[in-house]
Amino acid sequence: MTDQNAEIEDFGALKDKEPQKEPRSQWKDVWDQFRKHKGALIGGGFLAFITLFVLLGPLIWQVDAKALDIRNKDLRPIYTALWDGDAKVLWSRPLGTDNLGRDIMATLIAGGQASLAVGWAAMVLSLVIGTAVGVTSGYFKRLDGILMRITDLFLSLPILPLLLVAVTLFRQPLRAAFGPEGGMFILIVGVIGITSWMPTARIVRGEILALKEREFVLAARSIGTTPFLIIRRHLLPNVISPIMVSATLGLATAIITESALSFLGVGFPSDFPTWGKLLSDAVPRMEEFPERVMLPGILISLTVLSVNYLGDGLRDALDPRIRGR
Numbered sequence: 001m002t003d004q005n006a007e008i009e010d011f012g013a014l015k016d017k018e019p020q021k022e023p024r025s026q027w028k029d030v031w032d033q034f035r036k037h038k039g040a041l042i043g044g045g046f047l048a049f050i051t052l053f054v055l056l057g058p059l060i061w062q063v064d065a066k067a068l069d070i071r072n073k074d075l076r077p078i079y080t081a082l083w084d085g086d087a088k089v090l091w092s093r094p095l096g097t098d099n100l101g102r103d104i105m106a107t108l109i110a111g112g113q114a115s116l117a118v119g120w121a122a123m124v125l126s127l128v129i130g131t132a133v134g135v136t137s138g139y140f141k142r143l144d145g146i147l148m149r150i151t152d153l154f155l156s157l158p159i160l161p162l163l164l165v166a167v168t169l170f171r172q173p174l175r176a177a178f179g180p181e182g183g184m185f186i187l188i189v190g191v192i193g194i195t196s197w198m199p200t201a202r203i204v205r206g207e208i209l210a211l212k213e214r215e216f217v218l219a220a221r222s223i224g225t226t227p228f229l230i231i232r233r234h235l236l237p238n239v240i241s242p243i244m245v246s247a248t249l250g251l252a253t254a255i256i257t258e259s260a261l262s263f264l265g266v267g268f269p270s271d272f273p274t275w276g277k278l279l280s281d282a283v284p285r286m287e288e289f290p291e292r293v294m295l296p297g298i299l300i301s302l303t304v305l306s307v308n309y310l311g312d313g314l315r316d317a318l319d320p321r322i323r324g325r
Contacts, residue, residue: 033317040313043306050303054112065110065273069101077104077291098292099285108295111273115255115300118188118274122254125193127200127247134204135231135239139212148205155198160260166191167266180269188267192257200246207239241318248311252304259300275300 034040075096095104137147167187174183211217212235220230261267262276270277275296282292 030317034313037309037313037316039309040316043309043313046302046306047310050112050299050306051116054109054116057109057112061105061109063103063106065102065106066271067102067106069097069103071101072097073099073101074289076289095295096289096291098281104292104295107273107278108275108299111275111278111296112299114185114268114272114274115258115276116303118185118192118258119251119255121185121189122192122196122258123247123250125189126197126250126254127243129193130197130200130246131204131236131239131243133197133201135208135235137201138205138208139227139231139235144205147201151198151201154195157195159195159257162195163191163257163261164264164266167261171266181272184268184272188258188261192254196250196253196257200243200250203242203246204239207242208235211235211238241314244318245311245315248307248314252307252311255300255304255307 072093075093077094077096093103093105095108097103098107133147133151137144137151170187171184174187177183178186217230217234220234225233258267258274259276259279262274263280265280268274268277278296279293279300282289282296286293
């Protein structure tokens with residue numbers, strides 16, 4: 001018996017001398033998986049670059065995007081002018097000027113500010129609405145039917161005609177209340193947010209339906225925890241992953257929708273640049289000045305593509321079922 005106790009003490013001493021490993025952080029696992037996705041890294045890097053470009057661009061390129069310079073209108077970009085041997089080149093305008101003499105570099109920066117601002121704001125609004133509807137529908141069974149039927153109704157509506165009708169009906173009242181630019185910003189953000197929350201609601205509802213039957217939720221319910229506290233403390237933290245993925249996809253959708261509205265001429269005022277408006281203004285002279293169509297089109301395409309790749313990387317990194325594949 002004494003020998004057995006001694007062996008146990010020796011084993012305990014050896015066990016205490018073993019180095020204690022720190023528990024591996026979940027977010028470190030997420031980052032390790034995310035950085036394996038090269039497309040997501042490139043997409044995130046480009047999104048960060050384009051965001052800094054439109055935010056810090058006016059501090060570096062101090063040219064008024066609305067300033068007219070008729071004497072130097074229709075200047076070609078430097079690379080195009082040098083290739084064609086065009087003598088009319090203004091070196092202080094590296095991307096050229098439009099038919100009114102406005103600097104294209106300055107208009108691209110200002111247009112990016114408007115397009116990204118609309119995209120981020122509409123994405124946040126759609127996430128708030130979609131998360132609220134999804135959580136309520138998934139947790140409260142008596143509200144599930146009516147909320148999902150409303151979601152199905154919104155999904156069945158033709159989005160673009162609905163957007164055009166909403167802009168036509170509410171454009172003038174909002175312009176009168178908040179000004180031409182502020183009113184259109186509120187209208188476009190509101191319309192895009194209200195018409196793009198449905199995928200988020202369906203994703204969140206599915207996650208809540210699975211989570212609310214888990215043991216920790218049943219234990220919280222058994223001790224009298226209110227539904228609001230259960231949702232805030234136990235359910236919402238566990239649906240952050242699909243919400244983040246949905247956020248990236250919602251940002252891409254919002255940017256494309258705003259560009260489409262501006263391209264159709266129902267967006268911001270004509271003197272307020274956005275990428276979609278720049279694309280629309282360049283179409284009539286597309287054959288003569290193709291770079292004016294290509295520049296905003298490339299920015300829209302690369303921004304949306306980078307956001308989609310970022311969403312794919314976040315989905316792979318945040319989903320524990322496919323992490324490590």
